[in-house]
Amino acid sequence: MKRNQNGIGLIFISPSLILVGVIVYFGIAYTFWGSTREWSDIRSPSTSIGFANFEKMAQDPIVYMALRHILVFGFLTVLIQMILGFFAAVMLSGDTIIARNIHKTFIFLPVIISPAVTAISFRQLMSPDGEINSFLRFIGLGFLQQEWLADPRVALFSLVIINIWQWTSFSFILYQAALSQLDQETLEAAEIDGANYRQVITKIIAPQLKGTHLTLIIMGFIGSMKTFELPFLVTGGGPAGSTEFLTTYIFDQTVARFKFGYGSTLSVLLCILSIAFTVVLLRNSRKRDM
C-alpha cells in the first residue's frame, strides 16, 4: 500500500522534477563542462583544456577586484537594509504613528520599480549637475558634493545607496510579517517587568526574529553575488573597474567577447560561492540552535 502511494506521489511530482532537472541541474552541469573547454567560438566547444581556465581565473586580478566589491557591497547593503527595515517595521507595528498604511505603501514602493527605471533615474539624480548635488548646495552642504558615479572612490558606495533605497522595503516586509507572528504576551510580560523600549527591542524582539535575520543575510549576500542590473545599467562596471562585479565580468567575457569557456568558469565560481556561503551560514545557525 505504502509502495503504491509512493509511486503515485512520484508520478505527481515528476513534471516538476523533470523541469528542475533539465532546466536547473542540466544547466549547471553544462556550465561546469563548458568551463573545461577552450570555447571562444560561436560553434560547439571542441577542445578540452582541463582546469586551465581555473588556473587563469586564479591569476586574474579582475576576479579578486570583483570579489572585493561583492564583499563590500554585500556587507553594507545587507547590514543597513536590515537595520532600516527592522526599525521601520517596529515603528509601524505599534499605534504611535498616524497614517501607518500610507507610510507602509511609500516604504514598499521602491521594491516594485524595475531596476532599469531605478538605474536611469539615479543616473540623472547622481550626475554632477544632478538633483542630489543641487540639494546639497541648497541646504548649505555643498562641500559634500561628489561625482557620485564618475569617481572610482565613490561609485561603489553610490551603488550601495541605490540598492538600499530599492531593497530596504524587502527587509521591512519580512520583518513586518515576522513581527505579526510574535507572542504578544511575552511583550506585555516584559513591559510589566519594567523593560524599557530599547530593552524590549534588543532583548525580546530582535532575538525572536533570528530566522528572519538569517533569511535576509542569506538572500542579501546571494543577491549581492548575483547583482547585475544595477552596476551594468548605472556604471557599466566603471569607472576604472571600481564597480566591476562577477556578473558584469561574466557578461563582458561571455556576451561581449565570446569567451564562453572562461565565462563558464567564472559562473562556476559564482555558483560555488553561493552554495558554500548558504551551507556555512545554515550550519552555523543550526549549531547555535542546538
Add this chain to the structure above:
Amino acid sequence: MSDQKRAASRSRFKVILTAILLPLSLIVATSPSASAEPTVVNWWAWNAGGPPDDNPYMKAFEAANPDIKIVLRNLDYEAYKNALRLAVTTGEGPDVFGVQVGPLTDQYASSAENLTSYMSKSALGATWKKKMIGANQLVSGGKQVAAPWYISAAGLLWYNKTLFDKNKVAVPTDLASFKAACAKFKAVKINCFIHGAKDAWVNLDMFQAISNQLAPGDFYKAIKGEKKFNTPTYVKAFSTWQSLFTTGLVQKGSLGTPQYMDAYDSYMKGQSAMIFLGSWQNPQMTKTSAALNAKTYAGTNAGKFVHMAVPMPGLVANAKTGALFGGPDLGWAMSSSSKNKEAAWKWIEFLTIGEGQKIMGGQGNQPANINVPIDTSDFLSSSQKAVITMQAKALANMIGQREIPNADVQKALADALSAVAAGTQSASAAAAAVQKAINLAYGL
C-alpha cells in the same frame, strides 16, 4: 454490417472525399505556380538604414527584383549578437547578416560564405579590392567574410558652428586655442567639450587620435606586439589623455557619462559646443536630419545649428594632425547554410556595389564603393561641404583600423584609460599594463 450497408458507407466516403478534394484542386489550379513565388532572403541587422516597413534599400531592391523578397529582422546591437549566435548555432539563421570589423567578423567567419569569388564576378571585376574601402578589414583566416557597406572613420571634432559664430569663438586647431575656446564658452556658461568617458570605445578613439599625433601609425603596430607599447610615446599619450580631465577641458563627471546618448544629447540640444565623434555624423549635416532632430529634441536648439567638423586639434607639441582611422562600419555576410545563395548575393551586391551605395551616399554616409560620392545637395549649409572635402583625403589614406584586433588587449587599454582618467593609475603604469596584455595575447 450487411453488404448493402457497407456499400452505402463506401459511397458516402467517396462523396465526402470528392467534396474535399474538388475545392482543393480548384485552389491549386487557380493559385500562382510555385515557381512564381518570390524567393525570400532573410536579412538580419542592427543597422539596416531604415525600419522594415519603410526601408529605402529594400524598396529599391524589391522594385528592381520582384522575384526576391527581403524580410528584415532589425534588432538593437546587444540583442542582435545574442539572436544571431543562437540562430547560427541552431542552423535557423538568416541568409544575409551584418558583422562589424574585429571579433564579430572572426567569430562568424566559420558560418559565412567566402565572398571573394562573388566579388570578382561582380561589376567591380577582379580588382574589386582596390575599389572597396576597407574590404581587407572584413577578412578572417583568408576568407572574405563580408562586403563593406559604408565607411566610418574616427578622429574628428564636431562643433556647433552657430554657437561658435554667435560667441565669436575661433575653432581650435591646437591645445592653446582649445583652452581659449573653452574659456570663452565657460564665460557664457556653455559647456565647451562634452565627452562620455563611461564608454570605452570613445576613449579608445581619443587615445588613438592622441597617439597618431605623437607618432602617426605607430599605434597599430604596437597594439599587435610588433613594436613596444611601454615606451615614452605611449606614456606621453596617456599623460596627455589624463590632462584633458585634470585641466578641465573635459566636463566634470565625464567618467559617469555615456557618449551615447547622454553626451551626444547634450551636444545635439546645443548645450555643449564640441564633441569627439567620427564621419558617421555626416548625415547629421543634412536638412532631413536637422528636421528630425528638431522633432526628437523638441524645445531645444537641436536642428537649428550648423553641424561642422575639423580634425582633432593637436593636443601635444608638434602634433601631426589630420589623420583619420577606421574602416567599414559594418559589412554584409552571406550565411554558408543559406538555401538562397543566389538571391542573397544579389542583395549583398545591391547593398555594397550597386544602387544601394547611391542611396547610402544620398544619406550623407561615405559609401564603401569608391566610385560613389557623398551627395551634399541636402546639406543645411554650403559651408558643410568643406567637411566632406577635408574627410575625402583622410578617408582615402586612413592611418589604421579603428577596432583593436585582440579583445583582451582592447579591454586592458580601455581599463587603463579609465584608470588614468580617474587618477587611480599613472601614465607609466598604464603603458606597462597594456604591454603586459599585449605580451600575453601574442605570446611575447
